[in-house]
Amino acid sequence: MRKAGKLMYDVEKKTILRLHLTMTFLIAPMILCCCVPSRAQQVSRGTIKGTVTADQGEVRGFRVAAHNLDHRLWYTVFTVKGHYTVPQALPGRYEVMVYEPDYDSPKEPVQLGPGENKTADLAVKKRQAAASDPNIEYVDSMEEVYPPGPGRDLMKENCTGCHADQFGRMHYTREKFMQGIEKMTETGPGYNKWAIALPRTIIPKSQKEMLADYMVKNFGPGTVDKRVRIDPLVLDEDVFSKAIYVGYEIPADMQFVSAGDLVGADMVDGVTAQWANPEKYHHMGAAFISPKNGDIYFTNRSSSAIMQLNPRDSDPSEQWKTWRIKGSDYVHPSGLTVDKQGHVWWAELRGGMLGELDPETGKQIRHALPELAGAVHEVVIDKDGNIDFDLIWGAFFGRLDATTRRIHMYSTPTPDNGMYGLAVDQHDNAWGAGWQKGTISEWQVETESVKEYKVPNSWGQVRRITVDSKGIVWATEHNVGLLARLDPATGALTEYKIPVNGAQPYEAWADRDDNIWIADSVHSAMLKFDQKSSKFTFYPMPQPHQSIQKIQVADDNTIWLPTRGEPICTGVHFYPNGYTANAPPEP
Ligand code: HEC
Numbered sequence: 118m119r120k121a122g123k124l125m126y127d128v129e130k131k132t133i134l135r136l137h138l139t140m141t142f143l144i145a146p147m148i149l150c151c152c153v154p155s156r157a158q159q160v161s162r163g164t165i166k167g168t169v170t171a172d173q174g175e176v177r178g179f180r181v182a183a184h185n186l187d188h189r190l191w192y193t194v195f196t197v198k199g200h201y202t203v204p205q206a207l208p209g210r211y212e213v214m215v216y217e218p219d220y221d222s223p224k225e226p227v228q229l230g231p232g233e234n235k236t237a238d239l240a241v242k243k244r245q246a247a248a249s250d251p252n253i254e255y256v257d258s259m260e261e262v263y264p265p266g267p268g269r270d271l272m273k274e275n276c277t278g279c280h281a282d283q284f285g286r287m288h289y290t291r292e293k294f295m296q297g298i299e300k301m302t303e304t305g306p307g308y309n310k311w312a313i314a315l316p317r318t319i320i321p322k323s324q325k326e327m328l329a330d331y332m333v334k335n336f337g338p339g340t341v342d343k344r345v346r347i348d349p350l351v352l353d354e355d356v357f358s359k360a361i362y363v364g365y366e367i368p369a370d371m372q373f374v375s376a377g378d379l380v381g382a383d384m385v386d387g388v389t390a391q392w393a394n395p396e397k398y399h400h401m402g403a404a405f406i407s408p409k410n411g412d413i414y415f416t417n418r419s420s421s422a423i424m425q426l427n428p429r430d431s432d433p434s435e436q437w438k439t440w441r442i443k444g445s446d447y448v449h450p451s452g453l454t455v456d457k458q459g460h461v462w463w464a465e466l467r468g469g470m471l472g473e474l475d476p477e478t479g480k481q482i483r484h485a486l487p488e489l490a491g492a493v494h495e496v497v498i499d500k501d502g503n504i505d506f507d508l509i510w511g512a513f514f515g516r517l518d519a520t521t522r523r524i525h526m527y528s529t530p531t532p533d534n535g536m537y538g539l540a541v542d543q544h545d546n547a548w549g550a551g552w553q554k555g556t557i558s559e560w561q562v563e564t565e566s567v568k569e570y571k572v573p574n575s576w577g578q579v580r581r582i583t584v585d586s587k588g589i590v591w592a593t594e595h596n597v598g599l600l601a602r603l604d605p606a607t608g609a610l611t612e613y614k615i616p617v618n619g620a621q622p623y624e625a626w627a628d629r630d631d632n633i634w635i636a637d638s639v640h641s642a643m644l645k646f647d648q649k650s651s652k653f654t655f656y657p658m659p660q661p662h663q664s665i666q667k668i669q670v671a672d673d674n675t676i677w678l679p680t681r682g683e684p685i686c687t688g689v690h691f692y693p694n695g696y697t698a699n700a701p702p703e704p
Pocket of ligand 1: 272275276277278279280293294296297298300301302305328553
């Protein structure tokens with residue numbers, strides 16, 4: 118069938134060629150108009166629909182994935198009152214399944230011909246729930262994990278940016294806590310050569326003692342684990358009744374590469390690159406739409422590569438191009454952007470450089486930074502073409518000047534205020550999410566210096582940041598489930614609570630109507646924040662445990678997502694408001 122599909126494609130190309138020749142030989146253009154079917158009509162799409170039933174529990178907004186084996190595409194839709202529809206599906210061989218964390222689903226084979234409507238009903242079975250652990254106490258908030266006492270503010274200021282609610286699970290003796298504190302404040306965590314940041318925050322002996330006392334009192338041997346409770350989402354099916362995700366599977370031969378030299382446990386999501394062995398699943402980091410040709414570029418950390426997707430091509434062997442980053446086995450590319458010339462820029466968390474690729478020639482340049490400064494996390498381009506970047510295990514904004522191509526770096530007033538997300542405003546100021554110390558930080562183009570705004574209720578982990586069309590800055594507070602709004606004109610900072618306990622907002626990016634799209638990693642949901650009504654609405658993501666790093670909104674308000682760490686790795690095109698016959702990939 119794959120061959121048949123390809124053949125059809127070739128025949129079509131030949132038809133077009135023949136018509137072209139006919140045209141050149143001046144045969145009545147009129148005939149052409151009425152006889153040449155458009156490509157979309159020639160191989161028209163079909164529909165797959167059905168019902169989902171469960172032996173236990175309510176079927177509400179369940180993910181249904183239709184996997185087109187010929188085109189290596191995944192369509193994911195959601196049940197509404199127990200029914201689902203995959204509209205505008207390309208012909209081919211399918212496997213259709215429910216993809217919910219607590220249910221086992223059959224895989225129904227479907228053979229969809231052009232223009233056909235097929236039905237696949239799915240009966241799912243609830244899995245045995247894991248017994249709850251009596252040694253864990255679930256609480257509402259970070260304030261409850263960390264009860265008041267001397268040391269708490271110090272910890273909130275310096276430690277929870279990386280550790281979130283983890284200290285409540287350590288149960289060390291005072292001596293062991295003290296060893297950890299000394300390591301953190303003198304040499305820094307040992308898993309990563311760039312994790313040198315913390316020792317620059319001077320903590321005197323008396324404060325280390327205070328921290329150790331606080332930790333052993335609240336989290337010492339014999340204490341119960343305290344964790345922030347994660348409530349399930351209550352889904353409103355009307356919100357996503359038309360939503361569809363179209364996932365393009367990455368090439369099957371993508372290599373896994375290893376970081377090789379790592380120590381330490383798999384601690385916090387923000388503390389990345391700790392795996393010593395090749396990863397089990399692929400990890401794409403950032404998505405960006407090329408302003409030059411509309412192709413979508415992604416970083417792939419597990420392959421240390423840059424990927425390019427042409428979503429208009431329905432032939433999976435032609436869709437993707439990949440470039441392994443040269444000069445280093447493993448650089449951990451993180452953020453990515455594309456300039457007007459079509460050059461791709463990436464930030465290296467492991468390599469510590471700023472990368473540049475010309476996809477037309479394949480030429481790569483990895484720009485070394487003027488200071489041995491830390492791990493480069495994000496990269497964005499301002500309206501004048503300057504390349505801005507920020508550092509996470511360091512405390513810098515940086516800029517590669519568009520005209521001189523020189524790199525300049527600017528330190529933050531607070532030492533070690535590692536930056537996570539980055540965005541640029543209408544005046545070319547750069548805005549960084551202060552991950553380690555819980556700030557929103559602004560690199561001001563006028564003064565060439567950094568200004569900080571303390572985010573009142575964050576416990577560190579201000580994660581990602583965006584600037585809307587009015588110049589308002591929005592940032593996620595990952596470990597407390599808040600969305601911060603900063604008006605740079607007045608300095609006013611407001612925080613909005615995501616209305617489900619335990620939400621972990623990751624990405625935040627404004628769409629063309631200034632809705633703020635948020636990726637909640639713990640609920641595997643996309644959230645839309647409507648500024649006018651101050652309301653959040655929830656859309657489930659295509660996979661149950663999906664954590665999304667950097668999204669990109671297209672002109673038509675559809676969204677590109679990179680996926681990672683789950684069995685299916687795809688570049689995903691999210692249509693929150695439905696899918697039409699002319700949407701890519703074209704038949
Ligand atoms: C830059 C991120 C980061 C910050 C900030 C940070 N830690 Fe850590 N911490 C880590 C990582 C990663 C590990 C585990 C790997 C290691 O020990 O090198 C760790 C381990 C620890 C441990 C356990 C050590 C052990 O031997 O198991 C303790 C205790 C600790 N940190 C306390 C703190 C305290 C207290 C602070 C604030 C003063 C702090 N950390 C700030 C990243 C961080």
